[in-house]
């Protein structure tokens with residue numbers, strides 16, 4: 065049996081949980097951590113997590129409390145992330161001699177990463193069947209000669225995953241721009257790009273406008289398209305505090321996710337014994353992508369009830385009349401069809417908004433990864449503007465970011481569409497003219513390799529092949545590259561589906577002590593609420609050859625440019641404070657960066673939040689009008705959303721359980737409503753193949769999934785990512801932002817023989 069089939073055979077299904085976290089979570093996280101890292105490392109790593117001068121947890125971008133912190137300021141998933149990185153098993157030259165690349169390609173993602181930490185720089189030479197060891201100097205020289213040899217700098221692409229530190233991100237974008245390209249695709253393209261597009265247009269800043277204190281002072285918190293119990297567990301604590309102070313919570317989700325419904329706080333004694341807090345006061349079980357219609361209806365109802373902050377609208381916004389006119393004509397039947405809700409439920413939600421004085425709107429991937437994502441987020445903004453909920457305490461917009469430093473990487477210039485002011489400052493600081501034309505985002509990068517327009521792919525972390533849609537197309541595009549360079553901590557699909565020549569460059573993780581240049585180095589990160597602070601690893605690195613991300617990027621840059629630019633790559637690597645000085649002069653909002661970091665960190669400026677100034681084209685916040693499109697599901701077809709289990713971090717599969725949804729020892733499941741099973745003539749437990757249908761007529765397939773009856777709206781099914789990524793067409797993207805529509809894939813079920 066292949067390892068895929070072995071996994072299928074072990075799968076078991078039980079009832080979903082009705083609450084999240086609590087004693088079981090703490091026990092599980094500690095047992096797991098000790099098993100992976102041993103007792104001493106567990107204590108050292110977990111004690112430092114999210115503490116002052118400790119390690120910033122890499123499991124999500126949720127902020128740390130400013131004042132009092134618990135001694136255990138981490139969640140089950142933070143503990144998993146830390147022990148995954150701290151794993152004692154290693155993958156070195158003997159492992160790669162034993163396993164051919166073809167061999168590795170037959171293994172699951174779970175198996176690949178589980179083998180342990182990468183310890184040696186490795187190369188696959190053109191035509192080779194195996195990876196073999198290479199020295200750092202030779203690896204840098206090889207990458208440098210490829211980059212130097214390109215006909216055009218735009219034949220290279222530099223991908224970043226949002227775990228990279230600000231320092232690594234800054235030198236990395238400098239490398240790309242010194243080469244002459246803005247081809248800096250990143251995981252944000254797959255994640256909150258729709259948020260950035262919507263907020264830039266409407267409030268002039270592509271980031272959320274609240275702090276953790278705002279969240280705790282709100283009297284209504286709306287949580288749309290997000291599963292915090294699994295993906296941002298520490299957010300539940302903030303919700304619980306707000307709730308204790310009288311806040312109401314409105315959740316909008318097709319699924320009743322554990323944690324939104326009930327939460328046991330493991331940091332409190334009550335949480336260890338009692339049944340915890342019921343968090344959501346109201347849950348709207350919306351159909352996929354019904355949110356735009358819902359918020360237009362809510363806007364309509366609020367206007368009808370006379371809710372409007374007239375002063376704010378008059379002084380700080382434009383476009384109100386056109387928007388009010390548009391939503392006043394919203395069609396009730398269309399809204400009911402799009403949302404699958406009762407009108408009374410929508411009215412009740414509107415009542416919650418109407419009676420609130422301080423509203424925070426939170427959202428994540430259930431909103432951003434749809435065709436209408438940008439329009440939906442603009443509609444959140446419309447309603448927030450109507451109520452004057454930006455730039456006052458306890459209120460605002462709160463896109464909840466994914467990767468721990470994805471927002472910081474953007475601030476540091478990781479973006480294929482950099483603003484002119486950033487490039488001007490870069491030019492003034494480093495004395496070269498950066499490229500001005502926009503680069504490729506993640507989807508365009510795949511197309512450039514597919515079509516032979518690009519040949520060198522460099523990745524600062526992440527797992528591009530597995531994270532991207534249309535896995536077969538993406539993998540083939542990468543196999544066609546002349547060179548792929550993966551700066552990684554663990555083995556993954558992107559090392560196996562790699563270029564003709566392929567480098568694996570092993571790097572330190574965030575929990576590990578970084579002694580580059582013979583001194584203790586700190587790095588800095590920015591969380592989801594724009595707070596920037598330092599992080600310092602404590603534990604002994606997984607191997608003596610590992611280098612920091614900064615060191616590796618500077619090594620590639622030095623080998624590429626020699627003395628072509630006047631950029632002190634070696635000095636940067638030897639002392640990260642030198643990078644921070646440049647960040648201070650180049651990145652808007654980061655003046656005196658090194659000093660502010662030494663003083664414990666700071667919050668990045670945000671004009672709408674700080675002073676109700678809106679740096680948009682109009683100089684005011686903008687109401688926008690979005691036509692209401694109701695996407696329909698053809699008969700006999702289903703819409704699939706691809707989401708995360710409780711036991712994974714993106715493409716990293718920690719284990720095969722999804723405790724909150726009742727799944728054990730397997731991942732190839734499809735959650736489907738009893739009504740759809742009956743209509744389509746299938747039974748719970750049947751094994752089916754999934755076939756996705758798209759405009760290009762190509763049928764994309766993912767085989768052998770078990771049907772699991774689940775409480776999900778009719779027509780709307782769910783399965784895990786990345787297993788379902790082969791089904792997502794590369795061209796199925798959100799309008800304006802280009803984000804793949806990972807939450808809306810039209811499929812049919814096919815019986816297996």
Ligand SMILES: Nc1nc2c(c(=O)[nH]1)N[C@H]1C(S)=C(S)[C@@H](COP(=O)(O)OP(=O)(O)OC[C@H]3O[C@@H](n4cnc5c(=O)[nH]c(N)nc54)[C@H](O)[C@@H]3O)O[C@H]1N2
Nearest residue numbers: 141289291295316352353428429430466467707708713714
């Ligand atoms: N433990 C852990 N933590 C993580 C991650 C992880 O993989 N594991 N990933 C990190 C990253 S990069 C990110 S971006 C975040 C992701 O955090 P989430 O966005 O919470 O992640 P998903 O699992 O994709 O969950 C999407 C949610 O949206 C709902 N949804 C789907 N479609 C719709 C819709 O049309 N409307 C509404 N209202 N809801 C909808 C789904 O039912 C689901 O609850 O988490 C971060 N934190």
Ligand SMILES: Nc1nc2c(c(=O)[nH]1)N[C@H]1C(S)=C(S)[C@@H](COP(=O)(O)OP(=O)(O)OC[C@H]3O[C@@H](n4cnc5c(=O)[nH]c(N)nc54)[C@H](O)[C@@H]3O)O[C@H]1N2
Nearest residue numbers: 225255525526527531551552553554556706714715785806
């Ligand atoms: N179908 C579908 N596809 C999706 C999504 C979805 O919901 N559905 N979500 C999308 C989202 S929101 C995101 S953010 C992307 C995530 O896409 P990525 O960020 O590309 O993927 P990750 O799984 O986070 O990357 C894991 C790898 O990062 C490496 N790594 C871990 N720690 C470090 C480190 O400290 N340094 C370095 N250099 N490497 C490290 C390890 O080798 C590990 O194998 O996926 C997207 N793809």
Ligand SMILES: [Mo]
Nearest residue numbers: 255256466467
């Ligand atoms: Mo993400």
